[in-house]
Amino acid sequence: MVIDALSWLLLTSGGLFVLIGGIGALRMPDLYTRMHASSLTDSLGPMLVLGGLALQTGLSLETLKLLIILLFMLITGPTATYALGNAAAVSGLTPAAPDLEDN
Amino acid sequence: MLVIFSLFLLSMLVVTAIAIIRSEDLFSAVMLSGIFSLLMALNFFVLDAADVALTEAAVGAGISTVLLLGALALVPNRERNSRRKRYTFVYLTTLSAIVLAISYASFDQPRVGDPAAPVHQHVAPWYLEKTPELIDIPNVVTAVLASFRGFDTLGEVYVVLTAGIGVLFILGNSRTGVLPRRREPKLTSSLKNHLIPRVVGRMLIPFIILFGLYVQFHGEYGPGGGFQAGAIVAAGIILYALLEGEGAALRVLSPYVLVGLAVGGALLYLGVGIACMLLGGAFLDYSVLAADPVKGQQMGIIVIELGVGLAVTGTLLSIFHAFAARDQ
Numbered sequence: 001m002v003i004d005a006l007s008w009l010l011l012t013s014g015g016l017f018v019l020i021g022g023i024g025a026l027r028m029p030d031l032y033t034r035m036h037a038s039s040l041t042d043s044l045g046p047m048l049v050l051g052g053l054a055l056q057t058g059l060s061l062e063t064l065k066l067l068i069i070l071l072f073m074l075i076t077g078p079t080a081t082y083a084l085g086n087a088a089a090v091s092g093l094t095p096a097a098p099d100l101e102d103n
Numbered sequence: 104m105l106v107i108f109s110l111f112l113l114s115m116l117v118v119t120a121i122a123i124i125r126s127e128d129l130f131s132a133v134m135l136s137g138i139f140s141l142l143m144a145l146n147f148f149v150l151d152a153a154d155v156a157l158t159e160a161a162v163g164a165g166i167s168t169v170l171l172l173g174a175l176a177l178v179p180n181r182e183r184n185s186r187r188k189r190y191t192f193v194y195l196t197t198l199s200a201i202v203l204a205i206s207y208a209s210f211d212q213p214r215v216g217d218p219a220a221p222v223h224q225h226v227a228p229w230y231l232e233k234t235p236e237l238i239d240i241p242n243v244v245t246a247v248l249a250s251f252r253g254f255d256t257l258g259e260v261y262v263v264l265t266a267g268i269g270v271l272f273i274l275g276n277s278r279t280g281v282l283p284r285r286r287e288p289k290l291t292s293s294l295k296n297h298l299i300p301r302v303v304g305r306m307l308i309p310f311i312i313l314f315g316l317y318v319q320f321h322g323e324y325g326p327g328g329g330f331q332a333g334a335i336v337a338a339g340i341i342l343y344a345l346l347e348g349e350g351a352a353l354r355v356l357s358p359y360v361l362v363g364l365a366v367g368g369a370l371l372y373l374g375v376g377i378a379c380m381l382l383g384g385a386f387l388d389y390s391v392l393a394a395d396p397v398k399g400q401q402m403g404i405i406v407i408e409l410g411v412g413l414a415v416t417g418t419l420l421s422i423f424h425a426f427a428a429r430d431q
Contacts, residue, residue: 072307079303086297 007055014048017041030096031088039081046073105149112146127182133171140164150215153326154244157318161334166419169341173426238400240323248328249404253387256407257372259330260414264369267418271362274425304346311339319412323401329408333415340416341423349427358424364417371410375403 024037050070054063119139126132140163147156213220234246248256319332344352356364376387384391389403 075303075307079300082299083297 003055007052010048010052010055014045014050014052017048018045021045031093032085032095035081035085039077043074043077046070046077109146109149112142112149116142116146129175129178129180129182130172132182133168133175136171137164137168140167154242154248154328154331157326157331158334161331161338165338166334166341166423169338170419170422170426173423177426237397238404239397240401240404242323242325244326245322245328245404245408249322249407250387250389250400253376253389253403253407256411257376257387260369260372260411263418264365264414267365267421270422270425274428301346304342308339308343311342312336315339315412319408320405322408323404329411329413330415332408333412334419336412337416337419337423340420344423344427349424353424356420358421361417361421361424364413365421366414366417368410368413368415368417371413372407375406375410379403 018041021038021041024041025034028034028037047070050066050073054066057063057066116139119135119142123132123135123139126135140159143163144156144160147153147159217223230247230251231243234240234243238246238250240246315332315336318327318335319329322328322332340352340356343355375389375392379388379391380386382391387403387407389400390396392399392402
């Protein structure tokens with residue numbers, strides 16, 4: 001029961017983080033800020049969701065598989081973000097500066 | 104709950120398809136088609152077709168996207184502006200008629216998963232009933248694919264091989280017959296100077312290959328098999344090519360080895376079929392391969408799956424190198 005409640009807490013908070021990341025990716029002004037919004041939550045969200053799922057499965061082979069998936073996502077997510085940001089910087093995209101445009 | 108999820112996935116599919124059609128930037132069209140494949144894989148998974156889902160994710164979302172990006176490097180980035188409105192009425196009428204006809208026909212369709220549906224009453228019960236007895240492996244999909252319908256799968260392997268031959272004929276070099284020798288191309292040299300992707304990629308590649316082998320040889324017990332494994336191993340080596348440059352990947356697996364893998368895998372499959380005939384059975388009837396017919400079936404399935412895996416790896420990598428080498 002406690003484990004169930006904890007697992008649901010983790011699952012919903014993970015879902016919330018992914019949702020926030022999605023809204024951020026839609027609403028932010030340029031690529032860098034969008035990446036900032038979605039990449040951080042895309043690391044934390046799966047961590048929480050997979051943690052919640054691991055609590056649901058109990059201690060079994062599935063837990064190990066979930067942990068491996070988590071490890072994979074933790075390693076590849078930031079790398080993909082780096083590659084994306086780097087590609088944007090190399091191709092000459094400068095961060096938007098709305099304050100300067102207003103003046 | 105599952106119904107809501109399926110409806111969500113299906114509507115996302117339609118949205119993505121419309122976005123692909125409407126996007127004039129070919130790069131985003133390629134990315135969207137990758138998303139389309141991932142959604143399709145999820146759809147297959149929701150329908151309990153884990154084998155198909157794995158194939159779709161590996162081939163559709165993974166390899167196809169890389170190949171399309173390779174093709175994109177050869178052509179301009181934007182769609183040519185061809186807004187001819189002459190036959191719009193004809194197109195719209197035809198499309199509406201087809202949509203209406205399909206919608207009308209879909210009322211006659213049985214519900215998804217209905218056990219009384221004709222598709223579940225035809226040969227499927229026989230496969231389900233006889234697989235434990237005749238082949239004795241847990242994954243019926245593999246039994247159907249590799250043994251009962253082995254002839255179909257043989258055809259699929261030769262379709263893959265033919266596609267590879269076609270691409271090599273169009274893009275390959277006539278002198279070596281396989282690949283043009285060029286300077287290090289743009290597509291594959293882009294990540295060479297970046298430390299983080301290289302370190303992470305090098306760390307991941309062994310596990311990707313290991314996972315490919317797992318999928319290859321676990322196909323009798325769970326979702327997997329030669330097609331998926333071939334795509335996964337090819338993806339691992341393509342990642343190596345992206346990180347270390349195409350030349351490094353070609354030093355590991357030279358074009359001749361790749362063509363050898365593709366042809367050898369296809370011939371291995373064919374050879375098993377012919378061996379069955381020589382041993383007195385029918386073409387691709389693996390029962391004669393061992394004293395015990397069930398063991399013979401299992402042996403045949405493992406060998407032909409290996410052939411499929413080799414052929415798919417070789418073909419996909421040959422196609423990838425053919426595209427990458429043409430990139431200026």
